[in-house]
Amino acid sequence: MRQEGRNDKRANRAKGGSESEKLEAGTVVLAGFHAVAARLQLDPASIELVYVDPERRDKRMREMREKLFAAGVRVMNADARRLTGLSPDVPHQGICALAKERENTLDFADLLDDISPKTLLLILDGVTDPRNFGACLRAADAAGVQAVIVPRDRSARMTPAAAKAAAGAAETVPVVQVTNLASAIMELRDNGVTVVGTAGETQKSIYDIDQAKAFAWVLGAEGEGLRQLTRRRCDELAAIPMVGSVESLNVSVASGICLFESLRQRIAAGIVTPGKAEDRL
Numbered sequence: 001m002r003q004e005g006r007n008d009k010r011a012n013r014a015k016g017g018s019e020s021e022k023l024e025a026g027t028v029v030l031a032g033f034h035a036v037a038a039r040l041q042l043d044p045a046s047i048e049l050v051y052v053d054p055e056r057r058d059k060r061m062r063e064m065r066e067k068l069f070a071a072g073v074r075v076m077n078a079d080a081r082r083l084t085g086l087s088p089d090v091p092h093q094g095i096c097a098l099a100k101e102r103e104n105t106l107d108f109a110d111l112l113d114d115i116s117p118k119t120l121l122l123i124l125d126g127v128t129d130p131r132n133f134g135a136c137l138r139a140a141d142a143a144g145v146q147a148v149i150v151p152r153d154r155s156a157r158m159t160p161a162a163a164k165a166a167a168g169a170a171e172t173v174p175v176v177q178v179t180n181l182a183s184a185i186m187e188l189r190d191n192g193v194t195v196v197g198t199a200g201e202t203q204k205s206i207y208d209i210d211q212a213k214a215f216a217w218v219l220g221a222e223g224e225g226l227r228q229l230t231r232r233r234c235d236e237l238a239a240i241p242m243v244g245s246v247e248s249l250n251v252s253v254a255s256g257i258c259l260f261e262s263l264r265q266r267i268a269a270g271i272v273t274p275g276k277a278e279d280r281l
């Protein structure tokens with residue numbers, strides 16, 4: 001998945017300027033097929049213009065052009081140099097969209113309304129490092145997570161560094177900010193979600209937990225790990241078994257391991273079918 005490059009004018013000036021310097025405030029560049037396709041599916045009206053490389057005449061580009069045409073999105077040709085000017089840091093694959101900045105947030109109440117046996121959630125308790133946050137979103141997207149839940153006052157924001165680490169998942173995975181994480185966990189449980197916290201010192205293995213149902217993982221921050229109250233509110237705690245000498249894994253690595261165990265179980269149970277989201281767009 002491609003990253004959404006946020007083109008804040010100040011940031012571009014700091015980089016010495018580029019094509020993206022001419023963008024209006026509130027406009028972002030979506031670079032690459034995934035980012036453009038994700039936005040086209042989620043909110044086509046927010047796309048102002050799409051630049052495509054006329055040299056790319058392959059099937060993928062033809063299909064994308066058809067979808068853009070069908071959605072009534074304006075398309076213009078731009079050579080590779082211009083596209084690279086718009087997206088200097090992220091490979092553009094011959095396509096960049098200019099789109100309105102979009103906050104991909106969701107209300108907790110709306111999330112509760114949408115809970116089903118397919119629900120898979122990632123709860124981050126105090127992950128304040130933007131790169132870790134973005135990398136968690138990336139893993140969450142790949143594993144089919146419905147939403148990522150964070151405490152409003154103890155979480156990284158969607159900074160450019162977070163969006164870059166998310167590699168497009170900032171577009172696709174809604175973030176739910178809650179005022180009180182412990183209460184939110186209880187509400188999820190009351191609504192049929194099994195909530196399991198992760199802590200390396202626990203005896204129970206993540207591989208011994210049934211995850212083929214409405215399920216949420218809770219992961220903690222570097223240093224502190226899960227807060228005591230958060231731990232107490234979970235149905236149970238589980239560890240990722242390790243054999244090396246390090247004390248713990250990075251939170252985004254741990255998220256990936258937990259979520260992909262959930263995905264493995266869900267595929268085995270026939271709850272989800274493997275396949276890239278792009279294929280479904």
Ligand SMILES: C[S@@+](CC[C@H](N)C(=O)[O-])C[C@H]1O[C@@H](n2cnc3c(N)ncnc32)[C@H](O)[C@@H]1O
Binds near residue numbers: 218222241
């Ligand atoms: C860097 S670790 C935090 C380590 C912290 N000192 C602690 O006591 O939990 C960040 C988060 O990743 C998850 N994590 C890392 N290694 C893990 C393991 N082996 N088993 C379960 N969770 C793990 C936990 O959610 C943890 O809170």
